[in-house]
Amino acid sequence: xxxxxxxxxxxxxxxxxxxxxxxxxxxxxxxxxxxxxxxxxxxxxxxxxxxxxxxxxxxxxxxxxxxxxxxxxxxxxxxxxxxxxxxxxxxxxxxxxxxxxxxxxxxxxxxxxxxxxxxxxxxxxxxxxxxxxxxxxxxxxxxxxxxxxxxxxxxxxxxxxxxxxxxxxxxxxxxxxxxxxxxxxxxxxxxxxxxxxxxxxxxxxxxxxxxxxxxxxxxxxxxxxxxxxxxxxxxxxxxxxxxxxxxxxx
Amino acid sequence: xxxxxxxxxxxxxxxxxxxxxxxxxxxxxxxxxxxxxxxxxxxxxxxxxxxxxxxxxxxxxxxxxxxxxxxxxxxxxxxxxxxxxxxxxxxxxxxxxxxxxxxxxxxxxxxxxxxxxxxxxxxxxxxxxxxxxxxxxxxxxxxxxxxxxxxxxxxxxxxxxxxxxxxxxxxxxxxxxxxxxxxxxxxxxxxxxxxxxxxxxxxxxxxxxxxxxxxxxxxxxxxxxxxxxxxxxxxxxxxxxxxxxxxxxxxxxxxxxxxxxxxxxxxxxxxxxxxxxxxxxxxxxxxxxxxxxxxxxxxxxxxxxxxxxxxxxxxxxxxxxxxxxxxxxxxxxxxxxxxxxxxxxxxxxxxxxxxxxxxxxxxxxxxxxxxxxxxxxxxxxxxxxxxxxxxxxxxxxxxxxxxxxxxxxxxxxxxxxxxxxxxxxxxxxxxxxxxxxxxxxxxxx
Numbered sequence: 117x118x119x120x121x122x123x124x125x126x127x128x129x130x131x132x133x134x135x136x137x138x139x140x141x142x143x144x145x146x147x148x149x150x151x152x153x154x155x156x157x158x159x160x161x162x163x164x165x166x167x168x169x170x171x172x173x174x175x176x177x178x179x180x181x182x183x184x185x186x187x188x189x190x191x192x193x194x195x196x197x198x199x200x201x202x203x204x205x206x207x208x209x210x211x212x213x214x215x216x217x218x219x220x221x222x223x224x225x226x227x228x229x230x231x232x233x234x235x236x237x238x239x240x241x242x243x244x245x246x247x248x249x250x251x252x253x254x255x256x257x258x259x260x261x262x263x264x265x266x267x268x269x270x271x272x273x274x275x276x277x278x279x280x281x282x283x284x285x286x287x288x289x290x291x292x293x294x295x296x297x298x299x300x301x302x303x304x305x306x307x308x309x310x311x312x313x314x315x316x317x318x319x320x321x322x323x324x325x326x327x328x329x330x331x332x333x334x335x336x337x338x339x340x341x342x343x344x345x346x347x348x349x350x351x352x353x354x355x356x357x358x359x360x361x362x363x364x365x366x
Numbered sequence: 367x368x369x370x371x372x373x374x375x376x377x378x379x380x381x382x383x384x385x386x387x388x389x390x391x392x393x394x395x396x397x398x399x400x401x402x403x404x405x406x407x408x409x410x411x412x413x414x415x416x417x418x419x420x421x422x423x424x425x426x427x428x429x430x431x432x433x434x435x436x437x438x439x440x441x442x443x444x445x446x447x448x449x450x451x452x453x454x455x456x457x458x459x460x461x462x463x464x465x466x467x468x469x470x471x472x473x474x475x476x477x478x479x480x481x482x483x484x485x486x487x488x489x490x491x492x493x494x495x496x497x498x499x500x501x502x503x504x505x506x507x508x509x510x511x512x513x514x515x516x517x518x519x520x521x522x523x524x525x526x527x528x529x530x531x532x533x534x535x536x537x538x539x540x541x542x543x544x545x546x547x548x549x550x551x552x553x554x555x556x557x558x559x560x561x562x563x564x565x566x567x568x569x570x571x572x573x574x575x576x577x578x579x580x581x582x583x584x585x586x587x588x589x590x591x592x593x594x595x596x597x598x599x600x601x602x603x604x605x606x607x608x609x610x611x612x613x614x615x616x617x618x619x620x621x622x623x624x625x626x627x628x629x630x631x632x633x634x635x636x637x638x639x640x641x642x643x644x645x646x647x648x649x650x651x652x653x654x655x656x657x658x659x660x661x662x663x664x665x666x667x668x669x670x671x672x673x674x675x676x677x678x679x680x681x682x683x684x685x686x687x688x689x690x691x692x693x694x695x696x697x698x699x700x701x702x703x704x705x706x707x708x709x710x711x712x713x714x715x716x717x718x719x720x721x722x723x724x725x726x727x728x729x730x731x732x733x734x735x736x737x738x739x740x741x742x743x744x745x746x747x748x749x750x751x752x753x754x755x756x757x758x759x760x761x762x763x764x765x766x767x768x769x770x771x772x773x774x775x776x777x778x779x780x781x782x783x784x785x786x787x788x789x790x791x792x793x794x795x796x797x798x799x800x801x802x803x804x805x806x807x808x809x810x811x
Contacts, residue, residue: 133721178517313751314750347747
């Protein structure tokens with residue numbers, strides 16, 4: 117079996133170690149004898165319909181996001197089609213915002229997004245920084261952990277569901293306790309960390325979805341994930357401490 | 367005047383108290399109080415004493431460059447003051463002035479100051495200290511949770527340059543595209559000194575994935591690198607506009623560096639310190655003599671004996687610095703054969719976000735056959751990173767307690783050993799080593 121993973125804007129959108137997500141996908145496929153091909157897509161590079169089985173895009177700086185926003189509009193059709201077909205897509209932070217309808221920065225005009233998520237983002241004065249723990253309803257265990265660092269407030273509208281409920285941290289906007297977004301098999305969130313290595317159940321979920329699209333139902337071979345889960349739980353403990361109003365000072 | 371002297375008096379009192387209490391450090395509080403009482407405390411004291419300030423700022427190399435410069439000044443018998451105890455915010459500078467002046471706010475013989483300045487407070491420091499020399503070492507991604515994006519830091523520096531005196535000398539590392547661009551925006555071009563490495567010192571042609579300034583700071587189109595030294599430092603030109611690395615005034619052609627300063631990053635530190643010394647009209651023989659005699663600063667290539675075996679501490683703070691350290695150990699053939707302890711903390715001074723470890727090239731450790739230890743508040747994250755870099759899981763020993771990890775390190779075979787801690791992990795490590803009487807030097811060393 118073979119999976120083609122498209123990595124959108126690997127240089128422009130990789131400021132918070134998001135490439136760790138690609139490494140996790142690759143590693144967990146390789147351990148199961150699934151070949152992976154990572155296709156790096158830079159601005160102007162072609163991205164043909166049905167040329168990838170999974171797609172990832174990370175976070176970037178404001179200036180970079182401008183370039184990406186322009187390039188992304190040209191790929192709108194291909195990406196919408198992939199999302200509708202159920203190809204798994206994971207977008208984080210800056211890309212997550214541009215997969216919504218728009219991003220309104222502090223100054224200057226709105227950045228147009230491609231509107232896969234029924235959501236919009238508005239820059240706020242409060243930068244939301246810290247460890248974050250959310251609860252999903254489709255993973256076992258239900259927890260996802262990561263680190264958020266964003267000033268944009270994202271608001272979900274009717275057609276898009278949140279990825280999970282915020283247990284500790286800020287989430288989409290620091291107000292409605294939602295974090296991230298899901299539509300079809302397209303996921304968006306603010307979780308850096310890197311996200312996938314210490315959330316192996318989510319990584320496997322994405323791989324499983326990709327394999328299902330391509331080969332029909334495939335059962336994934338379990339791996340020795342002792343270290344992954346130790347890290348997951350250790351980070352939950354750490355998050356509890358760093359979000360506690362008193363303990364964080366110790 | 368009365369306000370200044372009053373603030374100084376109170377601050378001196380607090381400084382005394384800090385030393386009486388067994389808290390250690392005390393490098394920030396007196397300065398913090400003085401600045402609270404008189405916000406123009408720094409400006410007033412520097413003007414009163416006609417103090418010439420040298421500001422050294424940038425992501426990496428501040429401490430080593432400052433210390434090198436200090437050694438050069440000592441060799442030249444030039445008296446100077448320096449905020450050397452690692453407090454590089456305005457309060458640290460104020461504390462240094464508080465300790466060095468008398469009750470009337472006078473510095474007796476010293477007319478020169480070396481200020482190591484945190485990159486985020488550089489604009490304020492430039493405004494308040496009105497330096498005669500301003501040095502930018504480099505700009506890498508570092509602690510995004512605290513500094514924000516590197517574009518933001520660069521923007522702040524540009525604002526800071528507006529308040530730099532016209533008579534000042536601006537020194538920049540030309541191999542860093544961001545700094546090249548920054549210098550080009552300063553109107554007094556004849557007062558700029560640039561430095562860089564010659565192409566024969568380069569071993570790479572493609573930037574590492576952790577590199578930052580890959581796009582032209584002027585027109586945002588991709589930069590082409592003909593030579594890379596480390597991360598995004600190299601020889602480059604823009605694919606679209608006329609922006610490029612030109613010939614620097616000071617170019618190092620061969621690496622005859624002293625053994626106490628290993629690695630490519632230290633070549634930059636040597637060049638930077640030399641550039642400042644030259645701007646101060648110090649004789650080149652004295653500069654060379656001082657560099658030879660240089661002793662590293664704490665946590666920067668410091669060594670001690672652990673169970674009779676030599677062990678080195680190398681501070682790691684961000685992907686660029688970490689990669690250079692790994693590359694240096696690799697070049698010595700020590701990376702995969704010597705005892706290794708990596709310590710990752712996530713306190714404010716380390717950066718609360720540990721995502722950056724995914725930008726470090728731990729793949730260098732892939733072929734390691736002997737065990738290594740991870741420790742610190744985020745030891746598990748580090749172990750996981752190593753596993754995904756391709757290191758065999760059974761070789762990774764996770765021990766969050768630094769004390770226990772240190773004990774474990776003694777059981778690994780080979781010498782010298784290496785400890786690579788983040789900032790607060792290094793402080794903790796030094797505290798433990800001091801308790802065990804393995805090192806003796808203190809904060810002020």
